[in-house]
Amino acid sequence: MIARMREVRPHRVVVIKGDGLDERFWDALGDTPRILWLYDDLHRHDYTDEFLRQVGPVVDYARSETDMLRARGVDAHFVPNAFDPHRSEPTSRRTDEIVFIGSGYANRKEPLTHLAEHDLPVHAWGRDFSRHPFDRARTFSWSRPPIAASREVPLERAYQIHAEGAAAVAIHGLQNGHAMRTFEIPGMGGVRLVDRDDVDQFYEVGTEVAVWHDREELLDLARRALQDRAWGRGCEKPAGAAPSPSTPSIIASRRSIRCGRTDPPQLPGALAGMAEHTEPRPPGEARRHQCGALASRHASRCPA
Template structure:
C-alpha cells in the first residue's frame, strides 16, 4: 500500500486541515480517535496513512479554542480541584464531540487510542456502523475504566504490554501485543552535544530520588516538564509551589524533546511499575540518543550495553551517567547502534503494519 493522506479535525464549527495529496482512487477512510497527549496522534496518523488509509483524526480531550479552554478550567478542572467529581461531565462533553466527529467522518474503519473519557453513546455509534474497529491501549490497563465484558465485545484490543495482552487473552479478550514506537519523520532541530543527563516527563517520587542522587554525586542533570519547572506560571498550572532543587525547564513539544534527548550526554528513562515500555524507550535511541533505562526486559528490543544502557540501582545510574559525561566516544558507539536498530524495527510504521492483520 502506498502512503495516503490524513485529516486532523479542528474544533467543531471550524474547517479541518488536510495533509498531503489525495490518491486518484478511493481508499478506505480510517477514523483515528486519540488523546492529544504530546501530539502522538500526528505520528500515528502518518504511520497509518503509510498503510494506504485516508486518516481523519479526532482528539477527544483537546480543548483547542479559547472558549473550550475556559469551559474546561471553570466547569471541570477547578471544581475537581476543590473536591467535586466532574468525571461524568467530562465524559458527556468528550463523548458528544466524538460522536459528532464520527458521524461527520463516515469511516470505513475505526481505531481508538485509550478512549478513557468516551461514554457508551460513542461506542454504540461505532458498533452501529458495523465497520472493523480496534482499541489500542498504549498505557497500563489499570489507568482505564474498562470492564472485561466491554473489552470482550469492543473488537480487537491492542496492548503495549505483553503481560497485559496475555492476561486479557486468558480472560477471553481478542487481545494482541503492540509495543510503542517512535516517529523517524518528526522535524527535529539539530542541537550541539550537551555534557549533562536529561529527563523529560512527569514528576514522580522515584524519579525525583534518582535525579537528586545524580545531582548529589556531581553528575549534571536537567529535568523538563511543568511539574519540574520553577516558572511561576507552571507552579500555578500544577497547583503546586514547591519544586525539587534541580535544574529544570518548562514543557517542550515532542519534536524538541526528541532533540533535547538526542543531544544530551544521556537520556534517563524511568518506568517504575509500568507494565509496558514507554514511548521514550524507542524515541531516545531512535533519534540517536544514549538511553539509560531501568528495565532489563528492554532486551526484547535492544541489546543492553551495545544499543542502550540498563541501570539496576541509583548507584549504578550514577556510575553509568558519570561515564557517559566523561567518555563521549563510548556513548557514541551505543547511540549509533541503537539508532540503527530503531529505524530497522521500532517505528510507528512498523507497528501500523503489524496491526493490519488484526482488523475484524
C-alpha cells in the same frame, strides 16, 4: 465527533485509549471494524472486562497485560509503543547534561536528585520540575528537586533534547509496559540509560542501551556517559558501521536504529493492516527496533 464520523463514514477506526467516550460513540460506531489501542497501564483506564470482550480487538502496550486480557477472554494483541520519525528534526547541538523529560513522580525525582547531589549536570523538563509560577500553581506544589529544570516542551523539541544530551534517563518504575521514551531516545540517536531488564526485547543491552538497577549503578553509567563520549556516541558513525572493538558503544548508528525493520504479524480478517505489531525477540537476536507499530510502515524509506 459523532457527527463528523457519520459524515466521513470511515471503513475502519482506531480508538486510542477512548475511556472518555460513552455509549453514544460506540452505538454510532455500529459494526465498523475497530481496534482499541491502550498505550498506558490498564488500571489507568475505566474499562470492564465485559466491555473489552465485546469491543473487538484490543492492542496493549504491555505483554503482561496482553496475556492477562487473553486469559479473561479478550481478543488482545501486544503492540509496543513507538517513535515517530516524521516528527523528528535533526540537531547537531550537543550538551554535557544528563537529561530527563516527563512527569515528576517520586521514583523519578529521587534518582535524578541523587545524580545532582554527586555534582552531575542533570536537567529535567516538565511541569513537576519547572520553577515557573504557573507550573507551581497548576501542580499545587511549590517544592522542587534541586536540579536544573525547564518548562514543558513540544514533542519535536523533546526529541532533540534526547539527542543533544550526554545521556537520557528513562525511569519506568511500576509501569507494566515500555513508555514512548524507550523508543524515542534511541530513535533520535540518544544515549539511553533505562531501568528495565526486559528492554532486551527490542535492543541489545550493552550495545544499544545501558540498563541500571539502582541509583548507584545509574550514577556510574551517567558518569561514564559524561566522561567517555565515545562510549555512548557510536551513533556518530556512518549507518551500518560497527563500533570500534576497543571502544564499546552503547548505541548503534542513528540511521540504523530508525530504519530497523521487523516482520510484524497482521491482525486477522477485516482488520489486516490496521495495526502492525512486533513480537519480542530473544536476547541476542534483537535488531534495531524503530518501534512496533511504525517499524514496517516506514521500512520502504530506509536505505538498503
